[in-house]
Amino acid sequence: MSRRSNPRAGFSLLELVIVIVIIGIIAAIAIPRMSRGAAGAADSALSGNLAVLRNAIDLYAAEHTGAYPKLATISDQLTKYSDHAGATSDTKDADHPYGPYVRAIPPLPVGADKGKTSFVGAYTAGNGWVYDEVNGTVTANCADTEVDATNKKYNAY
Numbered sequence: 001m002s003r004r005s006n007p008r009a010g011f012s013l014l015e016l017v018i019v020i021v022i023i024g025i026i027a028a029i030a031i032p033r034m035s036r037g038a039a040g041a042a043d044s045a046l047s048g049n050l051a052v053l054r055n056a057i058d059l060y061a062a063e064h065t066g067a068y069p070k071l072a073t074i075s076d077q078l079t080k081y082s083d084h085a086g087a088t089s090d091t092k093d094a095d096h097p098y099g100p101y102v103r104a105i106p107p108l109p110v111g112a113d114k115g116k117t118s119f120v121g122a123y124t125a126g127n128g129w130v131y132d133e134v135n136g137t138v139t140a141n142c143a144d145t146e147v148d149a150t151n152k153k154y155n156a157y
Helices: 013-063 071-079
Strands: 129-132 137-140
Touching: 013 071, 013 137
Parallel strands: none
Antiparallel strands: 129 137
């Protein structure tokens, strides 16, 4: 018994419907998981950026006899060379042997001011980081209403 091959044979309508239903089920499971992953990535980026800034501030203080960078000049003091008093220079020389502590100030990865890199002394919209020059602490410049998936405030990280 020989089988005739039909060059016009294809998938039946029932087979196509079954495949579409299976793809729909997979999408219904995968899409929510992927969207939660993106939010978690931003939260992790915030933790990482804060760790980088805090380590840089601590290293600056260690090399400057416990003095923290000044709010008005923190970006330069962390990204350029500095002398013992904290004056900065673009190039390393005998007078400016310390630093730089970071290549660039990391941007705020979450909240309404996402992408900002500036420092302020207290929460002010339009800035990236809140910095206290007295004790060297840095936090995210986010309103109390901006929280992660577990309802932890971004400004409390």
